[in-house]
Amino acid sequence: DAGITQSPRHKVTETGTPVTLRCHQTENHRYMYWYRQDPGHGLRLIHYSYGVKDTDKGEVSDGYSVSRSKTEDFLLTLESATSSQTSVYFCAISESGDRLKETQYFGPGTRLLVL
Amino acid sequence: AQKITQTQPGMFVQEKEAVTLDCTYDTSDPSYGLFWYKQPSSGEMIFLIYQGSYDQQNATEGRYSLNFQKARKSANLVISASQLGDSAMYFCAMREGRPGTALIFGKGTTLSVSS
Numbered sequence: 001d002a003g004i005t006q007s008p009r010h011k012v013t014e015t016g017t018p019v020t021l022r023c024h025q026t027e028n029h030r031y032m033y034w035y036r037q038d039p040g041h042g043l044r045l046i047h048y049s050y051g052v053k054d055t056d057k058g059e060v061s062d063g064y065s066v067s068r069s070k071t072e073d074f075l076l077t078l079e080s081a082t083s084s085q086t087s088v089y090f091c092a093i094s095e096s097g098d099r100l101k102e103t104q105y106f107g108p109g110t111r112l113l114v115l
Numbered sequence: 116a117q118k119i120t121q122t123q124p125g126m127f128v129q130e131k132e133a134v135t136l137d138c139t140y141d142t143s144d145p146s147y148g149l150f151w152y153k154q155p156s157s158g159e160m161i162f163l164i165y166q167g168s169y170d171q172q173n174a175t176e177g178r179y180s181l182n183f184q185k186a187r188k189s190a191n192l193v194i195s196a197s198q199l200g201d202s203a204m205y206f207c208a209m210r211e212g213r214p215g216t217a218l219i220f221g222k223g224t225t226l227s228v229s230s
Contacts, residue, residue: 033217042119042206042220043160058217090160092218101148101167104218106160 003027004107006091012113019078021110023091025071032074033092033104034058034066036085043090049074081114088112118142119207119221126226128197135182136192136224138207147211149190150218151181155203163205166190197228 003026013019023032031050035043035058045058047066055066063085065077078085091107120139128134140149151163166174166181174181182191194201204225208218 035217035220040222042222043208043218044220045217048217088158092160101165103150103162103165105162106152109158 004091004093004105006089006107006110008110009108010111012115013081014115015082016080019081019112019114021076021089021091021112023074023076023107025074025091025093027093027095027105028071029093029095030071031094031104032068033094034064034074034076035090035092036060036087037090037109038087046076046089078112081112083114086112086114117221118211118219119209121207121221121224123224124222126224128226128228130199130228130230131196133193133195134197134226136194136205136207136226138190138192138221140188140190140207140209142188142209142211144211147209149181149183150208150210151179151190151192152206152208153201153203154206154223155200160206164192194226197226199228199230202226202228 005024007022033048034046037043044060046064049055049068067075089110092104094102094104118141147168149166153161164174164176164179166183173183178195180193204223206223207221
């Protein structure tokens with residue numbers, strides 16, 4: 001199994017509070033991604049990173065920011081959580097981005113509930 | 116417009132039967148990759164199989180095969196000899212263009228296998 005951990009695994013927070021989710025990998029992979037999964041929507045990309053300090057927006061990036069100061073860590077921050085950000089958040093990694101067939105491996109997910 | 120369409124919200128099959136999960140995709144990029152993932156009730160995302168747009172043969176991985184019909188833009192997953200452990204949500208996903216880009220997911224199909 002790919003060495004990907006996410007923390008916390010579960011979180012309940014209140015509207016308006018900042019929340020940071022952490023993704024940590026031990027594979028030294030270059031690419032890291034944050035997705036959210038909601039019923040009826042599948043997985044949608046929030047942000048991704050293609051190297052340290054190199055990030056870009058995905059389909060549903062509004063209300064989220066990311067940072068990657070080390071290869072192994074990719075942080076997702078909800079600046080001011082809203083109920084619409086209640087979701088399951090998945091981190092994924094892929095090795096180098098050199099091959100189209102490169103598989104993305106997923107972390108275990110974080111369940112976030114915003115009250 | 117939907118890039119990945121999975122039209123079957125739920126499928127039901129008996130053990131040992133084969134089942135086909137449908138996936139159609141939309142892209143104008145000549146270079147793309149198609150992936151299938153399995154998500155059991157425990158929540159993790161498990162990579163199953165990959166098909167590249169230039170691959171001449173349909174991909175196979177054990178009991179999984181991908182019925183790739185490029186002209187029809189379909190990439191159906193075939194599971195032979197279903198097992199109870201195959202009960203899960205299945206997602207079709209596509210990566211288009213350059214390597215390293217994120218996956219675009221369909222909304223998923225829930226497969227239920229009964230004894």
